[in-house]
Amino acid sequence: MRTMDSAAGTALTSADCARIVLNRLAYGPRPGDVDRVVSMGVMRWVNQQLDPRRDRARATLESQFRIQKLHREDLARRFVAEREARRQAKADSMAAANDPAVREFRELEGEFQQLAAARAVMADNQLEEVLSDFWINHFNVFLGKGADRFLLPSYVEETIRPRVLGRFEDLLIATAESPAMMVYLDNTLSVAKGAIPPQLARAEMRSLRWYSPRADSAIARIRARIPSGINENYARELFELHTLGVDGGYTQTDVQEAARILTGWGIDPPERGAGFTFRDWAHDDGEKHVLGVRFRAGRGRGEGDELLRMLARHPATMLHVTTQLCQRFIGDDPPAATVEAGVLAWKHSHGSVREVVRAIVVTPEFWATAGARAKFKTPLEFVVSSIRAVGGTVGTDPGPAHAIARLGEPLYQQPVPTGYVETSMGWANSAALFERMNVAVQLAAGRLPGVDMDLETLVPISDDPDSMIDRVDRALLSGEMSPHAREVIRQQVEGLPPQQARALAVGLGLGGPDFQQQ
Amino acid sequence: MDSLRFAPVSRRAFLRAGALALVSLGLDPLFLDRAAFAREPAAPGRRRVLVCLFQRGAVDGLSMIVPHGDPLYYRERPRIAIPADQALDLDGHFGLHPALSGLLPMWRQGALAPVLAVGSPDLTRSHFDAQDYMESGTPGVKSTADGWLNRCAQHAAEHKNTVFQSVAFGPQLPRILAGSAPALAITDLRAFGIRAGGPGVRDKLTRAFEQLYNESATGIVASSAAEGFQAVQTLQRIQPAEYRPENGAEYPKGKLGSSLMQIAQLIKADIGLEQAFADAGGWDTHIAQGAGEGQLATRLRELGDSLEAFALDLGDRMRDVVVLTMSEFGRTVAENGSIGTDHGHATAMFVMGGGVRGGRVAGQWPGLDPAQQFQGRDLAVTTDFRDLFGEILVRHAGASDLTAVFPGHDASPDRFPGVMTA
Numbered sequence: 001m002r003t004m005d006s007a008a009g010t011a012l013t014s015a016d017c018a019r020i021v022l023n024r025l026a027y028g029p030r031p032g033d034v035d036r037v038v039s040m041g042v043m044r045w046v047n048q049q050l051d052p053r054r055d056r057a058r059a060t061l062e063s064q065f066r067i068q069k070l071h072r073e074d075l076a077r078r079f080v081a082e083r084e085a086r087r088q089a090k091a092d093s094m095a096a097a098n099d100p101a102v103r104e105f106r107e108l109e110g111e112f113q114q115l116a117a118a119r120a121v122m123a124d125n126q127l128e129e130v131l132s133d134f135w136i137n138h139f140n141v142f143l144g145k146g147a148d149r150f151l152l153p154s155y156v157e158e159t160i161r162p163r164v165l166g167r168f169e170d171l172l173i174a175t176a177e178s179p180a181m182m183v184y185l186d187n188t189l190s191v192a193k194g195a196i197p198p199q200l201a202r203a204e205m206r207s208l209r210w211y212s213p214r215a216d217s218a219i220a221r222i223r224a225r226i227p228s229g230i231n232e233n234y235a236r237e238l239f240e241l242h243t244l245g246v247d248g249g250y251t252q253t254d255v256q257e258a259a260r261i262l263t264g265w266g267i268d269p270p271e272r273g274a275g276f277t278f279r280d281w282a283h284d285d286g287e288k289h290v291l292g293v294r295f296r297a298g299r300g301r302g303e304g305d306e307l308l309r310m311l312a313r314h315p316a317t318m319l320h321v322t323t324q325l326c327q328r329f330i331g332d333d334p335p336a337a338t339v340e341a342g343v344l345a346w347k348h349s350h351g352s353v354r355e356v357v358r359a360i361v362v363t364p365e366f367w368a369t370a371g372a373r374a375k376f377k378t379p380l381e382f383v384v385s386s387i388r389a390v391g392g393t394v395g396t397d398p399g400p401a402h403a404i405a406r407l408g409e410p411l412y413q414q415p416v417p418t419g420y421v422e423t424s425m426g427w428a429n430s431a432a433l434f435e436r437m438n439v440a441v442q443l444a445a446g447r448l449p450g451v452d453m454d455l456e457t458l459v460p461i462s463d464d465p466d467s468m469i470d471r472v473d474r475a476l477l478s479g480e481m482s483p484h485a486r487e488v489i490r491q492q493v494e495g496l497p498p499q500q501a502r503a504l505a506v507g508l509g510l511g512g513p514d515f516q517q518q
Numbered sequence: 519m520d521s522l523r524f525a526p527v528s529r530r531a532f533l534r535a536g537a538l539a540l541v542s543l544g545l546d547p548l549f550l551d552r553a554a555f556a557r558e559p560a561a562p563g564r565r566r567v568l569v570c571l572f573q574r575g576a577v578d579g580l581s582m583i584v585p586h587g588d589p590l591y592y593r594e595r596p597r598i599a600i601p602a603d604q605a606l607d608l609d610g611h612f613g614l615h616p617a618l619s620g621l622l623p624m625w626r627q628g629a630l631a632p633v634l635a636v637g638s639p640d641l642t643r644s645h646f647d648a649q650d651y652m653e654s655g656t657p658g659v660k661s662t663a664d665g666w667l668n669r670c671a672q673h674a675a676e677h678k679n680t681v682f683q684s685v686a687f688g689p690q691l692p693r694i695l696a697g698s699a700p701a702l703a704i705t706d707l708r709a710f711g712i713r714a715g716g717p718g719v720r721d722k723l724t725r726a727f728e729q730l731y732n733e734s735a736t737g738i739v740a741s742s743a744a745e746g747f748q749a750v751q752t753l754q755r756i757q758p759a760e761y762r763p764e765n766g767a768e769y770p771k772g773k774l775g776s777s778l779m780q781i782a783q784l785i786k787a788d789i790g791l792e793q794a795f796a797d798a799g800g801w802d803t804h805i806a807q808g809a810g811e812g813q814l815a816t817r818l819r820e821l822g823d824s825l826e827a828f829a830l831d832l833g834d835r836m837r838d839v840v841v842l843t844m845s846e847f848g849r850t851v852a853e854n855g856s857i858g859t860d861h862g863h864a865t866a867m868f869v870m871g872g873g874v875r876g877g878r879v880a881g882q883w884p885g886l887d888p889a890q891q892f893q894g895r896d897l898a899v900t901t902d903f904r905d906l907f908g909e910i911l912v913r914h915a916g917a918s919d920l921t922a923v924f925p926g927h928d929a930s931p932d933r934f935p936g937v938m939t940a
């Protein structure tokens with residue numbers, strides 16, 4: 001059945017089309033997925049992914065995770081207890097490691113990382129998972145920084161995930177006012193020059209009435225601790241990474257002015273749940289100018305909302321973010337026509353991610369480059385697509401998350417605000433390639449921790465190596481295995497018992513060069 | 519020691535006197551060897567090695583090399599300045615951060631040159647861009663595909679390329695080594711290659727994957743795989759798991775110490791290493807950076823102690839090695855509202871090893887006066903990083919054509935900061 005013609009003129013079968021969308025809008029096909037998508041219609045599947053209904057498979061998975069039942073306040077309490085336990089253990093790292101509070105917190109962190117990997121494997125609404133990873137990476141927050149150790153789960157669940165297909169503007173504002181981002185990029189420490197917090201003002205009032213040396217030293221202590229000016233960290237990354245892009249035409253003065261606008265955006269201390277709070281005393285009340293636009297003085301938090309909306313709607317933002325989406329869905333150098341179509345859809349839909357993705361998918365170029373398998377998989381994409389390809393299932397055991405970390409992409413642990421790179425330059429090197437081969441061989445032998453699978457349903461045991469390799473080819477490489485690869489695998493399995501031969505063929509298939517591309 | 523180069527004594531006499539002086543200071547005599555560092559060609563079978571350490575996150579140069587003789591420094595940094603009585607004085611005006619005491623032995627032997635106010639002509643304060651420029655070697659030009667260290671290897675015709683010619687420690691190949699000359703990324707020499715299965719299975723799998731990648735892979739995937747398979751063969755010969763540091767060297771625990779230990783091992787194995795690269799992160803001290811002790815001090819201690827162990831471990835092999843530290847930019851002269859520092863302009867770098875004209879602070883000091891500060895907030899750049907790197911490439915790594923390594927830069931020896939003996 002020929003349904004769609006690529007720009008190059010080669011006709012694609014609907015099975016080809018199904019494989020393209022499953023490799024790009026999802027984490028690769030599971031056994032039977034291609035047939036399922038073909039029979040329901042490729043575009044119908046795409047539309048369903050763009051307007052997802054309740055995902056039962058994901059809900060079942062999530063119910064196994066303890067961390068899903070804990071709210072930010074619960075985690076905050078555990079964080080405070082963990083910090084206290086560490087303080088008491090002081091330099092004794094063994095005592096600290098064995099403390100129940102420390103151990104529980106570490107387990108929860110591991111579970112949290114595994115939840116991301118497990119959802120990517122198990123969820124039916126695959127596009128939601130792909131975009132969750134994309135936005136979490138775009139608005140990167142490092143799990144290792146202070147209060148972010150307990151703020152990240154609510155950042156992922158409440159800030160990012162509900163908005164992955166919504167309007168970019170809403171996502172941007174949600175991240176800006178998220179406690180996790182404010183801690184990560186220090187905005188909570190950014191205050192107007194000379195601002196005096198109420199506690200200090202009160203202490204000073206008291207000391208005016210009754211002079212006492214003790215009160216004076218208390219004031220000195222508070223003074224030493226409080227921030228005494230703006231911190232540009234968030235404002236800079238807001239321009240460079242989150243919105244306009246580094247060539248987006250802003251200046252150092254714009255960064256400083258934006259930082260002034262965002263003074264006062266902060267959080268409560270962890271002991272009080274670490275929720276968003278706007279602190280009037282810390283806000284800079286003066287007039288500001290960003291990108292030539294005047295921000296009238298004295299409007300408090302409203303100035304920040306105005307700034308974020310302006311940046312979200314800026315043409316440079318549309319181009320920057322759409323290009324990144326195209327790199328994610330297509331490859332390192334996405335076709336210009338696809339980027340243009342995405343930007344146009346952004347304009348028409350006021351920044352609806354759903355419409356931008358839809359516009360990218362319906363360009364002829366999206367289908368034309370398909371045959372090239374243009375994108376080198378990131379470690380997350382490689383591990384998840386491998387597990388899906390062999391029909392594996394996963395749960396709370398952190399094995400898959402550990403495998404992804406070994407390949408160089410420990411989840412939520414990128415300390416720098418750029419997030420992980422999407423392009424092949426960042427991932428294709430000799431050590432990482434060996435790790436991929438190791439994971440492939442482990443998985444095929446049924447020895448990748450945390451993965452349940454049965455190769456028998458994928459490739460039934462057979463005495464005939466050729467038909468066995470045919471099945472492996474169809475299951476893992478859409479029947480596109482090169483004659484050379486077939487020859488190499490054929491030689492390797494020669495003389496092996498059928499079960500071993502099958503594991504070896506699957507391991508070589510997953511670890512070989514073709515499966516690294518999507 | 520600088521003046522001794524003009525002293526009318528024989529080299530041998532100087533060495534003896536120097537040895538006594540150092541022993542009386544309580545220093546390990548093993549370092550004495552290195553007082554005799556000369557720029558002779560490397561011994562047969564040995565190669566000159568350049569080790570680059572990237573302090574990602576923009577290290578505060580004013581805390582590494584402390585201008586303790588400048589009252590403005592203390593005025594701008596009331597809470598984070600390194601007190602003058604804690605800085606390890608170098609020349610009466612500048613001193614090392616006290617956590618860098620591991621570098622003192624090299625300094626005393628004249629094998630360490632701290633370089634002031636190094637940086638990029640580009641104005642960006644973005645970590646990402648500034649690192650990119652420092653690694654591509656083309657500030658302001660984003661389209662440069664390869665890194666300067668790789669370009670240097672491309673043009674070095676002296677030796678035949680070997681797979682271990684350029685090695686970066688870490689899970690990813692850094693931008694500085696991207697390019698057509700072979701380069702390896704290795705996290706741990708002992709765990710490099712196929713590990714699944716027993717020894718027999720391992721070899722079989724390795725051969726099978728090698729055949730798959732030989733024929734099918736293209737571009738960067740193909741070249742990375744080919745280099746990987748060659749490296750596995752070499753490593754089987756040198757047995758990385760058996761390595762023991764020499765001369766009582768103790769590397770600090772952590773990534774940097776482990777990387778430097780493995781670099782030392784590769785140097786001693788004589789398998790063709792010429793360029794080594796390692797990362798040290800954690801320098802982006804926007805909040806609570808500390809002074810003599812604290813966050814930044816902890817990172818500096820790891821740096822200094824790792825380099826001390828490295829020099830000790832290499833012993834007389836250090837004469838073939840130069841270590842260069844670099845960071846994408848420096849930090850604001852004044853402390854910020856959170857007892858830290860924000861992104862600035864110039865920073866400081868270290869050059870250490872054989873042939874280094876050390877024992878003196880190199881680079882021109884631009885001053886801390888607000889009128890002398892760059893954009894009224896940062897230390898100004900007086901040495902373009904390409905002039906520093908270029909000098910090391912020419913005088914240590916044997917580069918003859920700097921225009922190929924730093925295209926678009928007029929690399930004249932007149933602008934070299936003079937960190938190497940000519």
